[in-house]
Amino acid sequence: MSGMGKRSFCLLICLIIVVGASAFPASAYSYDDPMTISSGIVAWKKATLGIDPGDLLINADYSELAGSSSGDWYTIALSRLGANESYGTYLSALKAFVESLYAQPDGLGKVKATDLHRISLAILAAGGDPLSEVKNISGDSADLIADGVYDRGRVSPLGQQGINGWIWGLIALDSMRYAVPEGAFYTRDDIIVGIISRQLADGGFALGGSISDPDITAMAIQALAPYYNSEKSYTYTSDVTGKQITATVRSVIDTAVSRLSELQLGTGDFGNYGGGSSESTSQALIALCCLGIDPFTDERFIKNGNTVFDGLMRYRNSDGGFAHSVTDIDDGSGVRAGESNSVSGRQALCAMAALYRQAEGLRTLYDFRPEHSRAMRARLASLEDGIKGIGADTDNAELEGLLSAFYSLPEGERSYVRGYAALSDAARARGIDIKKIEDDTDIIEDEGGTAGGETKYEFTDSDRAALNALPERLTTAHYTEVLILLGKIELCDDFDGREEYLRRLTSAKSDIEAIQSEIDDINDEVKEKLYPFENLSLKDRKTVNSIAERYYALSEYDRTKVYRSEDILKAKAKLDGELRSVIVGAFLTIAAAAVVFFLGRGIYMRCHKKERELTELAEKDVEKDK
Amino acid sequence: MRKDIIAVFLIVLIVAVLIGGTDIQSVDEYYLTHIDDITPDSETVTLSIRCDTILDNYDDLDPTLRSEEFVPKDGVILPPTEYVLRHGDTAFDILDRATRHNKIQMEYQGEDRTGYGSVYIKGINNLYEYSCGPLSGWIYRVDGEIRNIGCSKDTLRDGQTVEFIYTCDLGRDIGNSTVTEGSDMP
Numbered sequence: 001m002s003g004m005g006k007r008s009f010c011l012l013i014c015l016i017i018v019v020g021a022s023a024f025p026a027s028a029y030s031y032d033d034p035m036t037i038s039s040g041i042v043a044w045k046k047a048t049l050g051i052d053p054g055d056l057l058i059n060a061d062y063s064e065l066a067g068s069s070s071g072d073w074y075t076i077a078l079s080r081l082g083a084n085e086s087y088g089t090y091l092s093a094l095k096a097f098v099e100s101l102y103a104q105p106d107g108l109g110k111v112k113a114t115d116l117h118r119i120s121l122a123i124l125a126a127g128g129d130p131l132s133e134v135k136n137i138s139g140d141s142a143d144l145i146a147d148g149v150y151d152r153g154r155v156s157p158l159g160q161q162g163i164n165g166w167i168w169g170l171i172a173l174d175s176m177r178y179a180v181p182e183g184a185f186y187t188r189d190d191i192i193v194g195i196i197s198r199q200l201a202d203g204g205f206a207l208g209g210s211i212s213d214p215d216i217t218a219m220a221i222q223a224l225a226p227y228y229n230s231e232k233s234y235t236y237t238s239d240v241t242g243k244q245i246t247a248t249v250r251s252v253i254d255t256a257v258s259r260l261s262e263l264q265l266g267t268g269d270f271g272n273y274g275g276g277s278s279e280s281t282s283q284a285l286i287a288l289c290c291l292g293i294d295p296f297t298d299e300r301f302i303k304n305g306n307t308v309f310d311g312l313m314r315y316r317n318s319d320g321g322f323a324h325s326v327t328d329i330d331d332g333s334g335v336r337a338g339e340s341n342s343v344s345g346r347q348a349l350c351a352m353a354a355l356y357r358q359a360e361g362l363r364t365l366y367d368f369r370p371e372h373s374r375a376m377r378a379r380l381a382s383l384e385d386g387i388k389g390i391g392a393d394t395d396n397a398e399l400e401g402l403l404s405a406f407y408s409l410p411e412g413e414r415s416y417v418r419g420y421a422a423l424s425d426a427a428r429a430r431g432i433d434i435k436k437i438e439d440d441t442d443i444i445e446d447e448g449g450t451a452g453g454e455t456k457y458e459f460t461d462s463d464r465a466a467l468n469a470l471p472e473r474l475t476t477a478h479y480t481e482v483l484i485l486l487g488k489i490e491l492c493d494d495f496d497g498r499e500e501y502l503r504r505l506t507s508a509k510s511d512i513e514a515i516q517s518e519i520d521d522i523n524d525e526v527k528e529k530l531y532p533f534e535n536l537s538l539k540d541r542k543t544v545n546s547i548a549e550r551y552y553a554l555s556e557y558d559r560t561k562v563y564r565s566e567d568i569l570k571a572k573a574k575l576d577g578e579l580r581s582v583i584v585g586a587f588l589t590i591a592a593a594a595v596v597f598f599l600g601r602g603i604y605m606r607c608h609k610k611e612r613e614l615t616e617l618a619e620k621d622v623e624k625d626k
Numbered sequence: 627m628r629k630d631i632i633a634v635f636l637i638v639l640i641v642a643v644l645i646g647g648t649d650i651q652s653v654d655e656y657y658l659t660h661i662d663d664i665t666p667d668s669e670t671v672t673l674s675i676r677c678d679t680i681l682d683n684y685d686d687l688d689p690t691l692r693s694e695e696f697v698p699k700d701g702v703i704l705p706p707t708e709y710v711l712r713h714g715d716t717a718f719d720i721l722d723r724a725t726r727h728n729k730i731q732m733e734y735q736g737e738d739r740t741g742y743g744s745v746y747i748k749g750i751n752n753l754y755e756y757s758c759g760p761l762s763g764w765i766y767r768v769d770g771e772i773r774n775i776g777c778s779k780d781t782l783r784d785g786q787t788v789e790f791i792y793t794c795d796l797g798r799d800i801g802n803s804t805v806t807e808g809s810d811m812p
Binding site (some may be wrong): 064065066067069070071073101110112115116117118160161162163167206207209213214216219234272279283342343346347350505527531532533564565566569570573574576577579581584585588589591592595596598599602603 | 629630633634636637640641642644650651655658659662667684722723726728730733734735738739740743749754755756760761795796809810811
């Protein structure tokens, strides 16, 4: 934070002049606060997860959330804040998670497009590459930007889940300003039109209906922001009115920004249905930062002296976290809207990251390209200075010079020229042919780009200890740890014993994967074979016993991963009982038969005894008579 | 003669046992296998699963799902059925048990992954969120009221009625507009 003061001061001054707003910031807060507030959110988050305040948030346990909203956003925000965390750990887990998605029977079909977009950002944040980090089932590199964005339409429309799919698709596509190849399902313009064609009559955007929603309006602005300085006109059919419209992205954003300003509440925050929410406010703050608007000074976003930042701070609790709502409503469920929660926290953390980056002159929140070189910063600053000086006495040659400077910038950097719209308007007013200047100007590439080197890793003693501490009998609980160690060792140069470690970890990985697939299999079998209970009969005894045997063969930990395992015990108890009944029944039947037999024989014998006695008597008489 | 009487008595006894049933179970086993049987003392809840809103929005339905197998003619996936309420059961527990016992497909996202601290029901009977337009998905009501808290956080009481209903318009098509919009970051 030491070097931040001066730079942010300069930036603040620039912004004040650019937007021509009041020179006296109305807010009680400043650009110095995002770091403090971020630390508070992280401290709160660690407390809820039982992590020691001195330890990292992103550890092996946390990494089990890799690929979910609850895990990814904290990782993205922390990385964009430049926080020191164990990103490699997270990346290993993320990679395994995405590979499991690719391995599903219907591939990525049932995975939401926006999940893939968020995951792409998380991979970048964790230091990976969405184009090659993950392998698909055939072992080839999977391209998440292709599969999640420009070729997503081959599986299901990008807009299947509504405007969200287009918005986050564009954000993911522009995270590294990825090019869309020839023959892709969607062109970049298709995706841009996917958003702008859904602009509502009131200027904003929404998931559905005709009334704009502050969150979606803010997110649409975030996605479109890289095109704010583009002069390109789009002709498209409005999804709302069905009419044909020709517009630049700038004009779309301008009306959306006006609408967003209208939606701001008197307390500085934003929300739906009249009530404010921290999430809407966080999104608005991110949107302003994506456009380079200074939330502390731009009068469009100060209401009754309250800035968006002031608005967001209303939701900050004493525990450092953020709440959904200012009023602490208890709806009887035990969930209180005024308590700090993970969703509010992660969005506020993203907003703080956006603000911090604005203050530091870093790239915007979702622009993951290497930072500007010194030379590029100087070019941008001098162009902005020139634009600020535009007035009635500026001659045409000067405007044309500024336009040439603008068009000499690589296309992807033009969005960083703040105030370009003023130059464009002035040139247009004088009848200057902007298109001609664009065509006549050669692009001067940025020479001083920061080249990212290969990351290398040294296998430490504690890594060795962790590896040796792995038990003989592995369970799925060790999976993340094994993946992390494997990820580390793959980054290591050869050392004595590396081969052996690599072999042990690889076999540990496949052993655990085998256990996992056994668990999955048991879960499927249970669902398939055990229900409904009433229909289970002795015929099913073999199946049930085999499921039970397989269940007991698992370690105690892995047994907890079998869903509703009590049903296995229940089915077994039922059938064991039935078998016992049959055996006892058979035994009793035999016993009854035996008793009947002996009883019958007894009676028979008794009856015949008399007969025999008489016969014997008669025989004796005969003998006597002789 | 006395032997005969004993023998006859034995036969009667054995026949009585055979007719009366030979279920011989330990107390634990009995409890385990009869836990879901409804008795006069049982606490129960009633669960139903419906998707009739899709019938009015059939054009928006994913073409691969346009079959009675997924969307029954009357929109009823599970008619109101009484289930034993075990201690601490949530709406999710009942749904999970009912779908398993009736072999109805159901997919959810686990509590730790949603960030809301509750499971999220992604699909029932192969009908998923967004299967019928961008505002579609599963919501649930308890005693007729749409609940905005996660179903695995919602502990039920004796006699309550739980309905899982597919909406095509964020709950507005079920006569309720208080469903918070799904406009959060993805």
